[in-house]
Amino acid sequence: MRVSKAFIPTLKEVPAEAEIASHKLMLRAGLIRKLASGLYTYLPVGWRFIRKIEAIVREEMDRAGALELVMPQLQPIELWEQSGRAKIMGREMMRLNDRNERPFVLGPTHEEIITNLAANEIRSYKQLPKNYYQIATKFRDEIRPRFGVMRAREFIMKDAYSFDATDAGANLSYKAMYEAYTRIFHRCGLDAVPVEADTGAMGGSSSHEFMVPASVGEDQMVRCSDCGYSANLEKAECVAENPSELTGDRTALQPREVLTPGQKTIEQVAAFLKVQPCDLIKTLIYEADGKATAVLIRGDHEVNEVKLKNILGCEELSLANAEVIESVTGGPLGFSGPVGLKNVPLVADISVMSMKVGATGANKADTHLMDVQPGKDFTPLKTADLRVAKDQDICPRCGKKVTLSWGIEVGHCFKLGTKYSQAFNATYLDENGKEQIMIMGCYGIGVTRTAASVIEVHNDKDGIIFPYSVAPYHIALLNLNPSVTPMTEYCEKLYNEFQALGYEVLYDDRDERPGFKFKDADLLGLPIRVTVGERNFNQEMVEVVRRSNKESVLVSQGELIATLSKIKEDLLKELC
RNA sequence: CGGGGCGUGGCACAGCUGGCUAGCGCGCAUGGUUUGGGACCAUGAGGUCGCCGGUUCGAAUCCGGCCGCCCCGACCA
Known part of the structure; x- marks a missing residue:
């Protein structure tokens, strides 16, 4: 291409709207232009770049035995009602009606569509396994689009869906995708780290996210450089820390009330009582599917609501308001504690139970309890890992230290199990002529986000540094x-x-x-x-x-x- | 959705407490001189000052509403 004939509108100045390197450079180098928030035109050179990435994705998907097809973006909402996700993904889906006022959505993903197809077309175990994929536009009405094409409302995604007859087969399909992903990102010049992830709204049994380490990433991950353990923050396991060293016999201690007027936050209470935040037992009252539940966590820790949700087995989870707290604990917000708490289930983080002694709220205005001993002065219904991991935590696998870092999620593999195949009655006849439910997996790569990540990682003060493999x-x-x-x-x-x-x-x-x-x-x-x-x-x-x-x-x-x-x-x- | 900021030629910005024909740099067009790190000179084109309404003799400027964009948070395959 001759530059004199090309369309490469480079900019000397940085557009005011761009915040991060990749966004600035994609605009300045004439790769993209914005139409509206989260909506971008890919200009000729930018599009060549995208197509290079797509070509690598295609090659590796084909190599892994997946079959390319294309599904409609415009989808009748009935399918989403059938899977129950019309509600779950409700506000995130772009909705519209046709001329007959029939409701449609612009597809944010395609599990419903592909499962519907498989249910209609696959009859026999002889047709399995199958893995279908497409590279297509997705629509999500993001709460906050940002960073250019990094988080857009319309973006290109490669999505694949596997159907298997057996669990063992499904595991093989998953493994094939995991390996394909590793190759794809590598070929694009990205060090994408596979991390264990929670399955969230997708459902299913296990999943991995592929994260590109970057300070501008919107996700956090925990990694152990020693044993290789890696997980995203939602999923990252925590182990009980060694209890603080105590001298002397504490068994004789009894909880004692101390006045703490107006001291509500952990920092205030710790300073007032002249103890460390890690010496406090924080008591949070949650409402899980409307049912009040007390959650105990060490003062210097945060509750991981994903873990809590999984332990409680609930759908909706939120912190209770002051009235609920008062009615459940008898005391005002800011002074809750586990001692003497009745009529409400109590769950505790493992680190709380490994404390020898701690201070906590007395369920009474302006009052805290000191010298409280977990296990003696209160007994939780359940003890589990409930906290958010921190930098320098103990690695749950090898006992060394983990590090916490930011990353960009460029890919995600899920073992879906039968959540969708059940909803759409995607069944086949096995060798014995018996009807069985297909086992599914789904696998996404944000193609346009991958493009942004490549530039985010490969640039200097003068501009982009394209890896050879994806250079326009x-x-x-x-x-x-x-x-x-x-x-x-x-x-x-x-x-x-x-x-x-x-x-x-x-x-x-x-x-x-x-x-x-x-x-x-x-x-x-x-x-x-x-x-x-x-x-x-x-x-x-x-x-x-x-x-x-x-x-x-x-x-x-x-x-x-x-x-x-x-x-x-x-x-x-x-x-x- | 809550908090904050912004909206003035293509880009980046100035325009103060209400006042003149709305300005600068970059870019663009034409001519000339230049040619190894975003040249110089000359001439020129290009603006409903986001939109609607109000106050006023007079509004880019003050007030109200709306729209859009960006940041933080909540949220999120």
Whole structure:
């Protein structure tokens, strides 16, 4: 492509709306333009980039035996009512009616559609397993779209759905996708970390998220560099910490009331009682599906509501208001405690139960209890891991320390089990002619988010640094002075020659000053730059620069092709 | 949905407590000089000041409503 004929509207200034590197650069390099919040046009170069990623995804999905198809974006809402997700995903779905006022949604995902298809088409175990995938637009009415295409309302996703006859088969399907994902992200130049995840609204038994470590990520993960344990924050397991060292015999201690006027928060109470937050037992009153429940957590910890939900087996979970707290505990908000608490189920985090002694609310205004001993002064109905993991926590697998970091979720694999196949009666006849329910899995990759992640990870102060594998073009060919005829003839020759050799070339043939072309080339970030300028041309030399490290070599015209293939090889090797 | 901020040529911004033909830089067009890191000179095009209403002799500026955009939070496959 000749730059003079192309549409690459680069910007010298940073648009005010962009906050993070990838968003700024995608706008500045002329990859995308915004139509409205969370809605973007992919301009020609941006679209080439997306298609490169799609091609890798396609290759690896095909290699893993998945079958590509395309499903409608516009979907009758009945299917969503059938699965029960019309309510669950209610506000997130874009809804609209047709001319007959029949309700439709713009598909945020396609479990319902594909399961409906499988239910209609698959009859026999002989047709299983099957894995269908598509690369298509998804619509989600995000509460807060942000960071350009990182969290958009309309975006491209690769979604795959596996159907198996047996659990063992489903596990194999899952494993094949897990491996395909590992390869895909790697080939895109991303170090995506697979982390254990909660299945959330998707349902199912287990899942992994693929996270690209990045400070601008919207998700948090816990990782152990020692044993490799990794999980997202919702899922990350915690172990009871060693109880604080205590001297002497405490068994004789009895809870004693102390006045703590107006001291409600953990910080206030800890400071007032001259103890550490970890010496406090925080008591939170939740309403689980409308039923009040007391939850105990150490003062310096936070409740992980996903874990709590799973332990309680409830759908809806929220903190109770002051009236409920008063009616359940007899005391005002801020002074709840487990001692003497009746008529309400009590669940405790394991770290609370490993405390020797602690301070907690007395269920009485302006009063706390000190010297409370878990297990002696109160006994919870259930003790479980209920807290949010923290940086430097003990690794639940190997006992070393974990680290907490931010990441961008670019992919997600779920074992769905039979949640959807049951709802849509997706059954088959087994070898014995007996009807069985199919076992499903689903697997998503945010293609456009992956694109943003690639740029988020690969850039410098001058612009994007495209990995060779996904670069919109491989070579930026710069003709520094198109008015010099022999040089331009040489550039034309190179342009054709490179393409004949399979390189995708962006030829800057514009009548612009050299500096202008260099800046644009750096901003756009194609992996290899070939510069033809008079100074070197007269010596029959050409300059070749790698965008990644700005390493420049001056080679004779005769060596050029060999140099390029060497660099290409190097750049591809970096991805392996 | 709560909190905060913003809306002025394509981009980035100035325009103070109400006052002149609404300005600067970048970009764009034309001509010329330039040609290895976003050149220079000259000329020029381009603006319903987000929209609607109000106050006023007079509103980009003050007031009200609406819309849009961004950030924080809640929320979220």
